[in-house]
Amino acid sequence: MTITELDRPAAPSLLSRMKPNLETLPTLAAVAIFIAMLIYGEIAYGRIVAFSTISNLLINNAYLIILAVGLTFVILTGGIDLSVGAVIAISSLVGVMLANAGWNPLVVIVLMILIGSVFGVASGVLIQYFNVQPFIATLAMMFLARGLASILSTTPQRLADDSVIRALSTQWKVYDGPKIDDLVTTPNVLIAALVVIVAFFMLHRTRFGRTVYAIGGSEQSALLMGLPVVRTKLSIYVISGTLAGLAAVVYTSKLGIAQNITGVGWELDAIAAVIIGGTLLTGGAGFVLGSVIGALVLGLMNVLITRDGGIPPEATTIITGGILLAFVLLQRFVVSRKRKS
């Protein structure tokens, strides 16, 4: 028997045609759910498939999309970042207070982003050089950031309406629809879109991105293959932190208020978005575009609940949990099918 006989060509080629389907199945399911929700909403409440609704969905969830992109990097390596919600609180509080103190808004924006980066570096160093579990390291950073924010202020800080930072949420009318059904966008949405594009490029078109996937597949193998594991793992926490800083800018510009309790639980929303979007919590498989869909599913769910009026807001978390559970079960199913094949 020669080597060429070793690989029975028929079976693998059939598998290879099935395999991508299995891998993209959770993401496709997220897309399907999103579309189903749109259709259901349109039929039940009306004015869901409309420019204004879609525009608002993107405008209101730009920060969540940015957070989800950051967490996609982290979760793809099999890690987790719990600090992003608290980082938003400290970053936006510092930003608003400095802006109100008369600092140059551009400097303030850069500083807000850098605050996120610093927390990311701290998490990364703890994880990589002090061998702390990602869960614990980022939990510590979450408490630290939240605590610092509370020291700064426990009352809402309002950003002056004429602040340049607020210009990021200026609504630009892209298409003038009938009545008030306009397609509008804001610089925030464009920032989120840019983040998604850059992240997609990094993950699929750079060696850095391939290393991220390789680490998620097997960190030990990645190390033995001579890939820059340490540098990459450090970088992904910096990326996640930096994007949390950016999300703080986006959120603050839209709301104009910063408070120490801003962003409680958002890290979990972002993680939910990533999981719903089809990224495996154990790492190694998933797509950044899936995370965007995941964030939009969560956003649309809130819209539908508001429109319905009959569902108590308290039920929102239960529904989020239910969707999340359904997706995790779907992933389990896919993984177990993969094992069998």
Next chain:
Amino acid sequence: MAATAPAVAEPIVEMENISIEFPGVKALQNVNFRLFPGEVHTLMGENGAGKSTLIKALTGVYKIDSGTITVGGVPRRFAGTADAQSAGISTVYQEVNLCDNLTVGENVMLGHEVRGPVGINWRKTHEAAHEALIRLGLGDLDPKQPLSSISLALQQLVAISRAMVTDSTVLILDEPTSSLDANEVEGLFTVIRRLRDEGVAILFVSHFLDQVYAISDRLTVLRNGVVVGEHRTAALPRNQLISEMIGKDVDALNSLGSQRSRAARSGGTPYYSAKDLTRKGSIEPVDIEVHAGEVVGLAGLLGSGRTELGRLIYGADKPDAGVVTIDGKTAEVTSPVGALARKIAFSTENRRDEGIVGDLTVRENLVLAVQARRGWARPLSRREQAAICDKYLVELNVRPADPERAVRDLSGGNQQKVLLGRWLATQPELLILDEPTRGIDVGAKAEIQETIVALADDGMSVIFISSELEEVVRLSERIIVLKDRRKIGEIVNGPDVTAEAIVDLIASEGSGA
């Protein structure tokens, strides 16, 4: 001892006076090793001989304490695997180290993807992967198919293609054949020969003698961290190789006196007996009997099934079939808890990982098994613990005899004594010892051997597993010889039984096949 070099004069890798020490173990001592371009060189040695340590020194996983490594005429100091790879040294490990969430092509090219103006050019990357696969005769393999969809044998070849993408001049294959069947091994050898003919230096590690003789041009034998021989494979008889691997540092051990022979115990039922004990992929049906007060040795090379048999008897692995009688009654031992309840104890060969708990004290290590058997709800009192410590620290001569010292700080020999004490404290009727004397100094070795003899004289049944045949012959009353996961013979010890006789038995059995 020194073999003449192949036609090419300059070695591609030259390791001189390499020493590496771990706490309590001298893993390598002044090892010299040469590897030439265009040769397949096998590293031989039993467990703990230092093969993997040497490989890890060469691949940058371990830092060397002293010595020099020269690759292609340039002295090198590797700080990590990436360093070694950039020097042209690639390694394919026994456990395939690839990412099975990615495709074949992605794995081959990982870290070396072809890049264009807009990042990775996937078309060219897959083409390059395809070329690398063709070079190994794997042209039929689709680079876009997921790694997890191909067999382990193919994955191993993919790992080798990966090594070739980096233009490696040295390829290390660490036990690549251990999970392959005969056809797959042949396929692998075809690839190895092809690469050798292209001038790649190949360092091969395997426990299968037949494969070593089939593929390698030269070999280096290690024992206890020291090089004992460098040979041309064709010029080295098998039994000489085996005796070099297992060694005979007899002199210092002769204090124990002459070898034991079978006691007058012809009648009576054995304390433990098993018929057709078997587990798929681990060992083929074996019959074994152990009488009270008898030491039965298991002899065989690494991978012969000697450890597997021990684990089956202890229930650490669940047997597929077999009838076991203990003390005349039929019994089923399917878990270590069950074994302990039937007074069977097993001391592992893997002292550091499965045996002692380094961070705990000597006392805590000693009482571990007794406590486990009693159940954690009924902790041993301080006084009971102290009694156990006093008894075994003295009886086994553990130094320092300080029960509150962390076991990690003890020498290998004394760690082994603590481990032995832990099992003795459970007062077993049948004690299985897997390599109790490996990697420890000669003095401690003799003490442990004496203890084993004393235990048997007191009526305990002992199954003694060791890679050192001399030791097996000296201690055992009967010797069960294993090869390739099969029992190939059973020898009643006597004055005319020698380690050489067992070596000949192993070397001759089935070597022609």
